[in-house]
Amino acid sequence: MSQLVRVYQRKSRSPWDDTSTFLLLADIANEKTQELSFGRYIYQHRDAGGRILGISVSRSIQDELECGQYIDANKMQKILSHYCQDISEFCEKFPDEFEAVFGLPPDVYLIIAAACWSQ
Known part of the structure; x- marks a missing residue:
């Protein structure tokens, strides 16, 4: 079972017609067991075709950046x-799960993604 991918069993509360999320960021409560905690998180929301619709962020990130919980794909790069x-x-910390979804190891994928996000 993946810790990073969540396929919905019921309708999401997000503003999109999404069917799953991919966890891009969370706190790790226990390094040995990779137990997660969610005081700070970023979820990427996807539709049934795998397209990225936007992200949702934790209250702590909302407070830090003065933004809402849901950020659409056009504004999420910042x-x-x-x-x-x-x-x-x-x-x-989750290379196999990451590569199964994105097709590349996280270090390689995120070097390219970071270049796009900062534009």
Whole structure:
């Protein structure tokens, strides 16, 4: 079972017609067991075809960046760029799950993504 991918069993509360999320960032409560905690998180929302619709962020990130919970795909790059290093460090702890979804190891994918996010 994946810790990073969540396929919905019922309708999402997001504003999109999404069917799954991919966890890009969360706190790791226990390094040995990779138990997660969610005081700080970023979820990428996807539709049934796998297209990225936007992201949702935790209250702590909303407060830090003065933004809403749901950020659409057109505006999410700024937030992803801001947390790029944290996202990279988090995703590199789950290389097999990441590569199964994105087709590349997290370090390679995120180097390219970070260049796009910062534009």
